[in-house]
Amino acid sequence: MDIVYISSLQVETVIGIYDWEREVRQLVTLDLEMGTDIRQAALTEDIDSTLNYKSVCDRLIEFIQESEFLLVETMAEEIATLVMHEFNVPWLKLRLGKPNAISQAADVGVIIERGKRI
Numbered sequence: 171m172d173i174v175y176i177s178s179l180q181v182e183t184v185i186g187i188y189d190w191e192r193e194v195r196q197l198v199t200l201d202l203e204m205g206t207d208i209r210q211a212a213l214t215e216d217i218d219s220t221l222n223y224k225s226v227c228d229r230l231i232e233f234i235q236e237s238e239f240l241l242v243e244t245m246a247e248e249i250a251t252l253v254m255h256e257f258n259v260p261w262l263k264l265r266l267g268k269p270n271a272i273s274q275a276a277d278v279g280v281i282i283e284r285g286k287r288i
């Protein structure tokens with residue numbers, strides 16, 4: 171299995187359980203690894219033969235900017251489902267961080283792995 175990845179994608183959104191968090195936009199960061207097979211694209215240099223990381227980034231930015239989740243857990247699950255269904259990804263690992271949530275911590279968040287490696 172090969173991997174197409176996105177590192178440190180940064181998007182501002184409404185997220186959080188406290189009242190004040192429903193009134194502001196906060197930064198979330200994503201590291202995403204997506205299982206795929208790059209061999210056909212490597213042979214042909216055809217962007218349509220591979221998982222286009224720009225298309226994934228554009229879709230995730232749009233989705234996250236429009237969302238209003240309470241928990242990072244829910245956002246992570248919804249992102250995983252979107253990527254697997256819309257981009258035909260059989261396996262992924264996602265790290266979703268909320269770097270400004272805890273002033274004494276560099277970052278907090280969740281890491282999830284979904285699907286099967288092929």
Ligand SMILES: Nc1nc2c(c(=O)[nH]1)N=C([C@H](O)[C@@H](O)CO)CN2
Nearest residue numbers: 185186187188240241242243271272
């Ligand atoms: N496991 C989680 N813990 C917490 C979350 C969360 O989404 N998942 N969220 C908060 C608050 O919204 C926090 O980010 C505000 O400081 C607290 N704990």
